[in-house]
Amino acid sequence: MLTIKQLRDDREAAIRRLAKKGVDAASVIDKIEELDDRRKAIQHELDESLAQQNQAAKQIGALMGQGRREEAEAKKAEVAALKERSNALNAEFKEVSDALQAAIVTLPNFPADIVPEGKTAEDNLVVKLVEDHRTLPDNALPHWELARKYDLIDFDLGVKLTGAGFPVYKGKGARLQRALINFFLEHNTRAGYLEIEPPIMVNEASGFGTGQLPDKEGQMYHATVDNFYLVPTAEVPVTNIYRDVILDEKDFPIKMTAYTPCFRREAGSYGKDVRGLNRLHQFDKVEIVQLSLPEKSYEALDGMVAHVEKLVQALELPYRILRLCGGDMSFTSALTYDFEVYSKAQKRWLEVSSVSNFESFQANRLKLRYKDANKKTQLAHTLNGSSLALPRIVAALLENNQTPEGIRIPEALIPFTGFDLIK
Incomplete structure (x- = not known):
């Protein structure tokens, strides 16, 4: 299986090398790049959500210690919403990752430079x-x-x-x-x-x-x-x-x-x-x-x-x-x-x-x-x-x-x- 790095480092070279094997890979590589970008964006949002949840959890403890119960309950509701969003993001992350894997495995290996041109x-x-x-x-x-x-x-x-x-x-x-x-x-x-x-x-x-x-x-x-x-x-x-x-x-x-x-x-x-x-x-x-x-x-x-x-x-x-x-x-x-x-x-x-x-x-x-x-x-x-x-x-x-x-x-x-x- 090719790596995403192999495909993204030089997209045109990847297309050219796969063409030697008779594969028109342009549209597949476009899809892989799109899915990879979406996966990274989801991961970034998940990381931010987790950081916000951790920060809110600390604030809840501090608010409860100060007797500010109403504000603490509002923070708990905020955390619950963040967790719900994280669950949705995790489901989407798996869906996108599976689609990315399915696209990559359709591509054959790159032929070495000394491989002759030819079809049969x-x-x-x-x-x-x-x-x-x-x-x-x-x-x-x-x-x-x-x-x-x-x-x-x-x-x-x-x-x-x-x-x-x-x-x-x-x-x-x-x-x-x-x-x-x-x-x-x-x-x-x-x-x-x-x-x-x-x-x-x-x-x-x-x-x-x-x-x-x-x-x-x-x-x-x-x-x-x-x-x-x-x-x-x-x-x-x-x-x-x-x-x-x-x-x-x-x-x-x-x-x-x-x-x-x-x-x-x-x-x-x-x-x-x-x-x-x-x-x-x-x-x-x-x-x-x-x-x-x-x-x-x-x-x-x-x-x-x-x-x-x-x-x-x-x-x-x-x-x-x-x-x-x-x-x-x-x-x-x-x-x-x-x-x-x-x-x-x-x-x-x-x-x-x-x-x-x-x-x-x-x-x-x-x-x-x-x-x-x-x-x-x-x-x-x-x-x-x-x-x-x-x-x-x-x-x-x-x-x-x-x-x-x-x-x-x-x-x-x-x-x-x-x-x-x-x-």
């Missing part, structure tokens, strides 16, 4: 490309056919048990899933990330804290009886560990990693690009999260990008790194790098990771703060990244490593799978 994925900037010159057999198959051929994943059984987008992994397919999760967690913990095993359901406050609510409410599975949400990513519970926490400068950086199943309704997703593992309602993902001092958060982002790149390289997959344009970024992000691996059988790029710096946007919603060297309270910065999302990694591994003898397992993964070939 076609406008994203490729910052690195690593190709693979291996050739596939002439009869190369897409992963959904390989999964059937080697009895690794049963999509039809998933439909029977739940519905489309909920696959059942079997045999070496299930072992490959488990191996990848352990592989990612092992590398993350070696890099200094503390492993967390969080709940996979969160409350409304947690969804709001990381920006999924109210922006992505329609994309989350909602357990309405208890008002809990199934997590769309481990980012939500892990970052919320520090909701309403005040840290010290020496506590940073805080680095955490977690594996969770993830649940996304993916409403409106149809067509050939959602076939097989390309887009699921339930999938496994390992996440990395960092809390950082503001002046070090972009250094931390670079480190996270380099870490994810090492994972993709270890899996011997062709990949590219994109800096997302303003129109393709998430609501909460200030700067995002996407990792895509190339699927040779499908002849298309598959997104497997987003690594983002949210600056203070999430921290403001979370009330995640720290005391600086001068004991002044400041907002921290938050970052997160997929490290990695499994479905499209599995799709690319199956497709890119198919041989006449079977599907080859990358060398770095063999200690985790216990086998080097699926045949």
Whole structure:
């Protein structure tokens, strides 16, 4: 959530920066300024009323002590009127504050200065490309056919048990899933990330804290009886560990990693690009999260990008790194790098990771703060990244490593799978 100070310090700059994300914010900022001015005016009147009440209370005591009962009763009536006015002002203050909050949360985060202009994925900037010159057999198959051929994943059984987008992994397919999760967690913990095993359901406050609510409410599975949400990513519970926490400068950086199943309704997703593992309602993902001092958060982002790149390289997959344009970024992000691996059988790029710096946007919603060297309270910065999302990694591994003898397992993964070939 943006702060009022960010919006009011340079109104035109705020409008210009939000326009990069495709948002015409002028009217919303006008409303925010109007509500903020009214809130301040109400607070000023409330402070004056309280001061008058305190002064009158002292006068009443003095008048009663002097036996001037009639004047004291008149003062009591004055105090009663002031209290009645204060009650009305308090009610208006809450109404205005709620309206102000509702207006602010509709605005996305400011994009960083280096975010490219653009509206769609076609406008994203490729910052690195690593190709693979291996050739596939002439009869190369897409992963959904390989999964059937080697009895690794049963999509039809998933439909029977739940519905489309909920696959059942079997045999070496299930072992490959488990191996990848352990592989990612092992590398993350070696890099200094503390492993967390969080709940996979969160409350409304947690969804709001990381920006999924109210922006992505329609994309989350909602357990309405208890008002809990199934997590769309481990980012939500892990970052919320520090909701309403005040840290010290020496506590940073805080680095955490977690594996969770993830649940996304993916409403409106149809067509050939959602076939097989390309887009699921339930999938496994390992996440990395960092809390950082503001002046070090972009250094931390670079480190996270380099870490994810090492994972993709270890899996011997062709990949590219994109800096997302303003129109393709998430609501909460200030700067995002996407990792895509190339699927040779499908002849298309598959997104497997987003690594983002949210600056203070999430921290403001979370009330995640720290005391600086001068004991002044400041907002921290938050970052997160997929490290990695499994479905499209599995799709690319199956497709890119198919041989006449079977599907080859990358060398770095063999200690985790216990086998080097699926045949």
